[in-house]
Amino acid sequence: MVNVQIKRVYEPADDQDGYRVLVDRIWPRGITKDDARLDLWLKEAGTSAGLRREFSHRPEKFQAFAAAYRRELEGTEALEKLVELAREQPKLCLLYGAKDETHNQAVVLRELILEGLGGSER
Template sequence: MSKSHLHIKRIYEDPSQDDGYRVLVDRLWPRGVSKEDAQLDEWLKEIAPSTKLRTWFDHDPDKFDEFSDRYKVELTQKEEVVDRLLDIVEEQQVTLLYAAKNEEHNHAKVLKEFMDTSA
């Protein structure tokens, strides 16, 4: 996989042709975004962190390292959906979309890192 084929972006940013295949990777639909405005190709709820992990993390930057480790363990148990997404990345540009305000401490960043090292 070319790492240049996989990007992350907040769902609140305007869609771009450069986004390629747009995948929402949040378990919950983002507030204030219509399905039309999102311009999604796919919503992969099942690749998001578990509700238990998401609730524990609660977007606390101090917990991010442990959250990242725990989420990667969850991702190893979601091999089928990760592999399917990796197959899409092999063929085209993919943008993982997320709603979190914190652009440094979020699950999409962890997912991208996991996928980059899994390819």
């Protein structure tokens, strides 16, 4: 069974998180590498600068952002790596820095990973 969760990197690390991957291209402000307790920083999974500027974390633009982000990630090594990790790890935790817990790239990445695994849900 696949267990892919998402979590703000600013929330305290927990042993229940499993394998922790930061999926932001830019390091989150105000957090140390020790506090982040990362297993991997996969910068390549983050959104491009242009897409990040266009979206600007505005919920009304999320649908268009998600579609564009999916196109950016299509066939990339970063997405392949995340799907592989989801297969290998009992738990995979995608970490992101955005304040909005509903409208961010980790939400889209989780969907893409699950689709890459054949729609396995958990």
